[in-house]
Amino acid sequence: MSINFYSKFFPLIKKGVASVPFQLRPLSTRTDLFNVENKSEEYAIFRLNKPPVNSLNLEYLNLLNNQLDEFERNPKLKGIILTSDVKSTFSAGVDILEMYKCEPKRLEAVWRAVQDFWIKLYGSKKIYIAALNGHVLALGCAIAMSCDYRIMVDNDKTKIGITAVLLGINAPSWVKNTMINTIGFRETEKSLKFAKIYNPHQALKLGLIDEIVSSDKLLSRSEEVMKTWCKIPTLAREMTKESMRSETLGKLVNNREVDVQEFITSTMDPHLQDNLGKYLASLKKK
């Protein structure tokens, strides 16, 4: 069995890492839109910071994809805690403005960047812990489910889930598969079919998240878990992750064009465009 999981799939998304030599990295990376803090040689904290809701547009996805590549190029780095500096939101998913009244070429680029992000994250051999400080919606939920472990703040007002169906969107098969791998087939079917949104305690009961902590303990608990897992023999942990995830990953890697076309066709549908317009207006009205 191949142990080089990431580089096995990475060339297929046309950004091979094998030819990029490892370079020494600065201790931390800060941009306006995210912050990476290297806590030790072994793990880092990656904070999204695109107020008001960390919505994912093309430029932001490209930036985040570059950062995931950067993590992969560091052989000493074992894990990343993914969280958000935005008050009360982890991520509200794709920037709906990218989907509403969109140009097909731009929409295609957005979707390819979404696919890249998921393939890099779900296919990474590193440990990803999602420290969920706030709302985790739509693609934000898919991102959290693609991490190895989810810890969420204890706040009943915080929401997690995917409500695509309310707008007439059939969630892509790789999102469904990620959810099935997290909470099982029956709960996924109910969750997606009936646009279920959960508070942290409901999500914990379902297995959609793994732990709930008070907000002041979110990072310290995430670091505690990370430190424990960094002690697990690396090669065996990586091989186990690969063997658990390669089938699901391969289903998108080998089917990207179909997934892109399905997304473009369904998003450009006039009925869906109408729904998106009304949905955007309802968000703005609040």
Ligand SMILES: CC/C=C\C/C=C/C/C=C\CCC/C=C/C(=O)SCCNC(=O)CCNC(=O)[C@H](O)C(C)(C)COP(=O)(O)OP(=O)(O)OC[C@H]1O[C@@H](n2cnc3c(N)ncnc32)[C@H](O)[C@@H]1OP(=O)(O)O
């Ligand atoms: C539209 C499709 C829906 C679901 C698709 C589901 C996904 C399937 C899974 C994955 C892949 C398929 C394709 C993926 C698509 C997506 O991810 S589309 C994004 C769907 N996201 C949502 O439906 C979340 C919408 N947002 C909210 O529910 C709330 O904003 C919040 C609970 C996250 C935060 O609430 P508040 O703190 O009360 O903040 P406001 O609601 O006032 O929002 C502040 C500000 O931000 C704007 N905004 C919110 N979300 C988005 C977004 N996703 N894209 C762009 N802009 C967004 C909102 O309009 C406010 O704007 P202003 O009024 O300040 O101008």
